[in-house]
Amino acid sequence: MSSEDRSSEMSEDEERPPSSDPAAGVGGVKPPRSPSTVHGGDLPCSYISPNPDQVLENVLENVLCFLTSRRDRNAASLVCRSWYRAEALTRSDLFIGNCYAVSPGRVINRFKRVNSVAIKGKPRFADFSLLPADWGANFTPWVNSMAGAYRGLDKVYRGLEKVYLKRMSVADEDLAVLAHSFPNFKELVLVCCDGFGTNGLAIVASECRKIRVLDLIESELVEDEVDWISCFPQNGTCLESLIFDCVDSPINFEALERLVVKSPSLKKLRLNRQVTIVQLYRLIVRAPQLTHLGTGSFGPGEIVAQGEQEPDYVSAFAACKSLVCLSGFREINAHYLPAIVPVCANLTSLNLSYATISTEQLKSFIYHCHKLQTLWVLDSVCDEGLQAVAATCKDLHELRVFPIDPREDVEGPVSEVGLLAISEGCRKLQSILYFCQRMTNAAVVAMSKNCPDLVVFRLCIMGRHRPDHLTGEPMDEGFGAIVKNCKKLTRLAVSGLLTDKAFSYIGQYGKLVRTLSVAFAGDGDMSLKYLVEGCPNLQKLEIRDSPFGDLGLLAGLHHYYNMRFLWMSSCRVTRAGCSRIARQLPRLVVEVISSDDDGEGRDIGDYDDIEGRDVGDLVGTLYMYRSLDGPRADAPRFVNIL
Amino acid sequence: MEMGKAANYENELATELRLGLLGTDHHEPEKQSFPSSLVIKSNKRSSSEMDYNSSDKCDQDSAPPPKAQVVGWPPVRCYRRNALQQQKKTESDVSGMYVKVSMDGAPYLRKIDLRVYKNYPELLKALEVMFKCTIGVYSEREGYNGSDYAPTYEDKDGDWMLVGDVPWNMFVSSCRRLRIMKESEAKGLGCL
Numbered sequence: 001m002s003s004e005d006r007s008s009e010m011s012e013d014e015e016r017p018p019s020s021d022p023a024a025g026v027g028g029v030k031p032p033r034s035p036s037t038v039h040g041g042d043l044p045c046s047y048i049s050p051n052p053d054q055v056l057e058n059v060l061e062n063v064l065c066f067l068t069s070r071r072d073r074n075a076a077s078l079v080c081r082s083w084y085r086a087e088a089l090t091r092s093d094l095f096i097g098n099c100y101a102v103s104p105g106r107v108i109n110r111f112k113r114v115n116s117v118a119i120k121g122k123p124r125f126a127d128f129s130l131l132p133a134d135w136g137a138n139f140t141p142w143v144n145s146m147a148g149a150y151r152g153l154d155k156v157y158r159g160l161e162k163v164y165l166k167r168m169s170v171a172d173e174d175l176a177v178l179a180h181s182f183p184n185f186k187e188l189v190l191v192c193c194d195g196f197g198t199n200g201l202a203i204v205a206s207e208c209r210k211i212r213v214l215d216l217i218e219s220e221l222v223e224d225e226v227d228w229i230s231c232f233p234q235n236g237t238c239l240e241s242l243i244f245d246c247v248d249s250p251i252n253f254e255a256l257e258r259l260v261v262k263s264p265s266l267k268k269l270r271l272n273r274q275v276t277i278v279q280l281y282r283l284i285v286r287a288p289q290l291t292h293l294g295t296g297s298f299g300p301g302e303i304v305a306q307g308e309q310e311p312d313y314v315s316a317f318a319a320c321k322s323l324v325c326l327s328g329f330r331e332i333n334a335h336y337l338p339a340i341v342p343v344c345a346n347l348t349s350l351n352l353s354y355a356t357i358s359t360e361q362l363k364s365f366i367y368h369c370h371k372l373q374t375l376w377v378l379d380s381v382c383d384e385g386l387q388a389v390a391a392t393c394k395d396l397h398e399l400r401v402f403p404i405d406p407r408e409d410v411e412g413p414v415s416e417v418g419l420l421a422i423s424e425g426c427r428k429l430q431s432i433l434y435f436c437q438r439m440t441n442a443a444v445v446a447m448s449k450n451c452p453d454l455v456v457f458r459l460c461i462m463g464r465h466r467p468d469h470l471t472g473e474p475m476d477e478g479f480g481a482i483v484k485n486c487k488k489l490t491r492l493a494v495s496g497l498l499t500d501k502a503f504s505y506i507g508q509y510g511k512l513v514r515t516l517s518v519a520f521a522g523d524g525d526m527s528l529k530y531l532v533e534g535c536p537n538l539q540k541l542e543i544r545d546s547p548f549g550d551l552g553l554l555a556g557l558h559h560y561y562n563m564r565f566l567w568m569s570s571c572r573v574t575r576a577g578c579s580r581i582a583r584q585l586p587r588l589v590v591e592v593i594s595s596d597d598d599g600e601g602r603d604i605g606d607y608d609d610i611e612g613r614d615v616g617d618l619v620g621t622l623y624m625y626r627s628l629d630g631p632r633a634d635a636p637r638f639v640n641i642l
Numbered sequence: 643m644e645m646g647k648a649a650n651y652e653n654e655l656a657t658e659l660r661l662g663l664l665g666t667d668h669h670e671p672e673k674q675s676f677p678s679s680l681v682i683k684s685n686k687r688s689s690s691e692m693d694y695n696s697s698d699k700c701d702q703d704s705a706p707p708p709k710a711q712v713v714g715w716p717p718v719r720c721y722r723r724n725a726l727q728q729q730k731k732t733e734s735d736v737s738g739m740y741v742k743v744s745m746d747g748a749p750y751l752r753k754i755d756l757r758v759y760k761n762y763p764e765l766l767k768a769l770e771v772m773f774k775c776t777i778g779v780y781s782e783r784e785g786y787n788g789s790d791y792a793p794t795y796e797d798k799d800g801d802w803m804l805v806g807d808v809p810w811n812m813f814v815s816s817c818r819r820l821r822i823m824k825e826s827e828a829k830g831l832g833c834l
Contacts, residue, residue, distance in 0.1 A: 128714030
């Protein structure tokens with residue numbers, strides 16, 4: 001079920017049982033794929049010559065199988081009831097953008113034959129400690145519903161093969177249910193999840209006999225040290241992808257080595273930092289077919305004694321002729337960097353964002369990376385390093401520059417110089433995330449003109465309210481140029497000193513913008529008004545510490561049902577304003593977290609209250625989202641649903 | 643300059659309080675940030691913010707104090723922050739421990755590798771030679787009373803401490819940078 005459905009139009013249809021519609025003829029007809037599960041169960045099962053409507057529905061189902069884009073499918077499902085049903089029967093990939101927008105029960109009622117489920121949970125600002133723990137987004141009700149636990153029926157989604165979760169809380173028990181309930185289970189991808197540990201992984205490893213993909217990305221595991229690697233079947237696996245760089249506990253290396261040897265289909269392997277370069281060597285010589293490799297720590301672990309024979313890393317890497325993606329490099333010892341030179345010419349993706357390397361160290365290999373399309377680095381490479389990238393990586397599509405020192409008042413090694421160089425060298429740039437301490441409008445304007453293909457522009461000037469450091473002006477013109485010149489822009493994150501003008505530009509030109517992140521910006525309500533009135537495609541709006549109040553909030557009433565969510569923390573919306581929204585938009589769930597859990601008097605600071613309202617009424621965090629199923633039952637104590 | 647902190651240091655090694663700021667006088671102390679923080683002055687780009695930025699440029703020799711950290715800002719994921727922190731720890735084990743050293747009145751800073759020295763006397767001697775000054779002898783009660791300069795350092799928490807108060811190893815692992823202050827200014831740090 002997609003979050004883009006028009007919820008108010010569909011609800012009635014969903015309640016009506018299919019068997020009450022004679023034209024459906026459910027009992028006597030087989031749908032195109034596997035045998036249907038029983039729907040109504042009241043009709044006789046004897047074969048009847050299908051009526052024309054039924055033929056049409058069969059044809060429809062066969063045709064709809066070819067529709068893969070969920071946008072197209074949503075559109076198709078709105079044509080009429082017949083199309084709605086046919087679409088529901090043939091949708092095999094579910095995407096649920098907000099786990100609270102719809103209940104698991106409703107989903108499994110509508111979509112009967114699903115083999116892949118993607119669910120997103122917590123709002124993104126949870127990554128920055130802005131949401132208390134135990135807020136929710138538990139996978140448990142989902143996995144239990146899909147496994148048929150609640151209905152006592154045979155596994156509902158028996159054919160389930162793939163689960164992708166982002167920012168969900170997943171328990172070991174959930175993984176156990178997954179492993180036990182779905183015999184065809186093949187792919188598990190957990191991104192930014194938490195709540196599970198190596199115990200859960202052990203269960204998946206030992207019981208999911210058909211598992212091809214086990215990817216754990218930036219997830220926080222519970223600290224239990226089970227030897228899960230040994231739990232994979234000893235005689236061989238069909239693993240194609242094994243990513244566990246975020247699993248911080250030591251692993252049984254001999255077991256890992258055996259696993260790699262016995263997994264001939266393995267193409268993607270990302271190790272954790274417990275694996276030393278010596279161990280890495282042993283793995284890659286046994287798996288030269290790898291296409292994606294994440295090194296563990298790029299160093300020997302202990303000091304290598306003088307004269308001790310070191311493995312021939314260069315040859316080992318050179319033998320990996322299919323390698324296109326390199327990452328890892330934790331605890332890098334730059335001495336070993338030359339080992340990667342043989343593979344540089346083929347690399348399309350390079351993630352050095354955990355490697356503090358200098359300009360010179362980067363230059364020692366970047367000049368070989370002509371085919372690079374994705375590059376993640378730390379700002380330790382400095383502006384000069386970025387200039388080297390710009391000179392070589394003409395095909396660059398995505399660049400991310402992270403700060404080694406993520407604090408506000410330090411000297412930053414990268415600046416507008418690096419950004420300008422990239423814009424001039426990498427004309428095909430589509431996505432950029434750039435952390436810096438100083439920036440100029442001129443550089444941002446230049447990028448807007450040099451890189452017209454930009455789809456994602458995220459600039460983080462780390463000092464709050466920093467203006468253009470050469471002119472002293474706000475950064476309005478820079479961001480204005482981005483929305484104006486980058487006609488394909490769908491995602492934007494702004495920073496630095498910004499007035500209402502910046503937001504008027506975004507409202508005026510940012511017609512395709514879907515995701516917008518705002519922090520410490522704007523002068524007042526007008527900024528928010530510009531956004532909600534001007535950006536028809538705005539789906540995800542996250543704002544923190546900006547002076548936007550009820551007036552701005554209320555200006556968006558006409559639009560909130562079209563959005564996946566709105567997040568506002570440490571702004572100036574009041575409880576009264578939020579209540580008003582909740583009353584006027586009943587299908588919106590309005591969650592409010594007060595800024596101080598104990599319920600004691602808030603530290604007001606030096607806010608002016610021009611609206612004359614009691615400042616004690618200000619809400620700490622507002623998170624609101626549309627939902628078909630009303631307020632969730634699992635809201636913790638600190639969340640108030642208005 | 644705040645004085646209470648150093649006195650309590652013996653008792654509270656990891657205090658959470660952040661002090662008022664050294665070096666710039668015309669900046670109001672930032673308030674401590676709470677988990678879901680209010681940011682003071684978010685709707686006022688007040689002149690003191692601007693002044694703060696420009697004062698950065700003129701006070702190069704007195705280390706500009708950091709603003710109070712705001713939760714979740716800059717927006718780097720906890721996962722990444724932790725990974726980089728871990729790395730900084732291991733890296734500093736392997737390579738040198740270089741810290742900047744400034745001295746009040748000197749036009750530019752120096753950098754030294756703390757790992758080169760085995761104890762405080764060695765470090766202080768080296769500083770004296772490097773900056774051509776006298777630092778004198780440390781005493782627990784009176785700090786560096788009697789000499790022209792007193793060595794101070796910024797620790798992991800961002801606080802300015804008198805060099806010599808803690809055991810050498812603890813100092814080496816927590817020292818982020820050094821500042822040799824004129825004794826008149828350092829007076830507050832050493833005494834009760």
